[in-house]
Amino acid sequence: MAGISQAELARQLGVNKSTITYHVKRGLTHAQIRELIEARRKENPIAEPASPEIGKNAPEEGVAELRKRKLAAEITYKNLQAEQARVKLEKDKARLVDMEDVNELVVHLASITKGVLQAFENKLPGKMEGLTAAEMVPMLREEIKAALYSIAEESRAQIKIISRAEQ
Structure with missing residues (x-):
């Protein structure tokens, strides 16, 4: 293959010599160029020589x-x-929305969720001190419900912002 000229390779593959020159300048060997062009033809049969x-x-x-x-x-x-x-x-x-907007929304909501969950460690110990396990369960349920509600509200607000920006 090394002894073949660019013009001959172009003729064999049914492409312009400039196509071969372009790929040679990119550092491809004649064998690699042949494989590339044949693979492209398989992907796009309209380009058959x-x-x-x-x-x-x-x-x-x-x-x-x-x-x-x-x-x-x-x-x-x-x-x-x-x-x-x-x-x-x-x-x-x-x-449909831009993926950038979706990525920003997911990152923002993950941050909000993290903050809400981290707030439990400051809020709950003082409220639960001295309570029995049976008394703690309803309080935990209420705190979790309030946290999920606040995350849902933030989600709705962010989605409205994105929806307005897309319009």
């Missing part, structure tokens, strides 16, 4: 094949545009 007889014995077939490929590429492009429009519409309908 023209058959060897195109341009030699059957010029009309070559033009027809190119037209088919162009049409297939245009269809793929239109489908991608439609998918982008659908995603934008879903986002506009507030069904």
Whole structure:
């Protein structure tokens, strides 16, 4: 493989010489370039190289094949545009939000939850001093219920803020 020229490799793979040059400058060997291009073709069959007889014995077939490929590429492009429009519409309908906003919300709520739970160690010992286990249970339930309510309220408030920012 090392003795093959970039132009010959490009011809064998059905790509421009500049494509080969680009990958060589990135430090890839000819074997690696061949693997890369073949892998890309498997992922995107529209990019199949023209058959060897195109341009030699059957010029009309070559033009027809190119037209088919162009049409297939245009269809793929239109489908991608439609998918982008659908995603934008879903986002506009507030069904989707940016991941950055979701990450910020999760971090904020984790911080609030941590603070509420850490407050138990300052609040509960004084309230529970001298109580029996049976007397402690209802008090613990009430404190946990109040803590969860405060976390839920903070969650609602943050979600409203994100919802307004997305609109």
